[in-house]
Amino acid sequence: MTQSQATNTASRPAGGRLAGQRVVVIGGTRGIGFAAAQAVAAEGGEVVVASRNPGHVARAVAALGPSASGHALDIGDRQAAAAFFAQVGPFDHLVTTAAQVLRKSLLEADLDEARASFEGKFWGQVHAARFGAPLIRPGGSIVLVSGISSRRGLGGMAFPSAINGAIEALSRSLAVSLAPIRVNTVSPGYIDTPGHGGAERSAVLKKVAAAIPAGRPGRPEEVAQAIVYLITNPFSTGTVLDIDGGHLAS
Template identity: 40%
Template sequence: MTTTHSSLTGKTVVLIGGGTGIGLQVAHLAVDAGAQVVLGGRTAVKLEAAVAELGESARWFTVDTSDDASVAAFFDNVPSVDAIFTTAADYQVGSFREQTVDEAASPFTSKFWGQYRVVRAALDKLTPTASVVLMSGAASVRPPAAAAAYVAANAAIEGLGRGLAVELSPVRVNSVAPGTIDGHLWGQRPAQVREAAFSWSAERAVVGRVGTEAEIAHAVFYLFTNTYTTGSTLYTDGGYALR
């Protein structure tokens, strides 16, 4: 029987932003599947704690995805890459009328160009059967009010994924587009803001709730291992994009 899935046993999985949140959840799945995991991020303390949690199959190096030299130095420590996923990003969301151009550019500067920079630096390390997963967001296809630049950045990431799927073949490139997720990112925001956002999102999702980091991690794991999926965007958004 022909298989459409690849094993991660003995493979090297790189997770930039893997010290916390969705990236760390993916790291657990990858380690459980027999992979060697390399975590990257700006905060050594968080990375060290994550590796202590993951065990001997994980190691870490600091990296700043806004800096070409830092990203290049990170990959000097990684001989080959079988799967890669980047969640590290720092940006602002606001209205077209009120944001400055620099503020509006932040989702592009950090989220889009950060992932672009990581994949480009990894090019010569990617194995022929490697899987690249980009992180966009369901806002790309169902824009919320007052977030035009953020919407555009997510749509650009999905377009980048399609373009790279063609250009880098046989390497597979896909995007995952979460809806609102109850986890590390929202946990850093004030409770009142978080609760209002969760209520708004739950009302608009077909499943009637926000998502979990574990659910997004399973979607990323699928894209890592399914050998016949490339150039696609997986909307793990509870049906938010349908309404």
């Protein structure tokens, strides 16, 4: 075990749809990724979480309980991604929620920051799929994460929109080229998570989300349910599943 690796030694609950399955969640230490890791553990799966901040990793592993483990990793770093998967070894399902979103318009954004956001979210998911796919056992799957700005012109979201569109296109192509590994994407709308801004943004989010059919922002666990569905449904591949409270429909 390395210094950047954390393990929870509590015993795993018996049963569940993911009993005996090993699920890697890149970005699984906060927000939607952490909720997905919790949902996997609740289904009896063994979960491996990874993110950049070792403190986030240790806290998540402690909270996740049964046989969770974690690694510090910047998935945008190609060499680190390759080394991570070599260390993790064979597993069943890959979920990639890691991202740091740049909410700036084309004319306002620092272009180095814009490139860095592609490195983390788009190239991060490419790295995860490239180095993770060869280790996925038969019956396994990949769930990528985009966002509804791929298909909706949201002001100040030029770069997330482009990244999310690229991920959805990537996902459909990978569903064909990596078969029989199933590849799906979950596309969240407004979800109230720590990374999406703390108390101030949370209030803004609630106000904006009042106009969508659901009348409120989503919860991380509502996206996590969709991720578990995509992992466990053997006929789902090439799907982009919107969990957006009706935002795209309105």
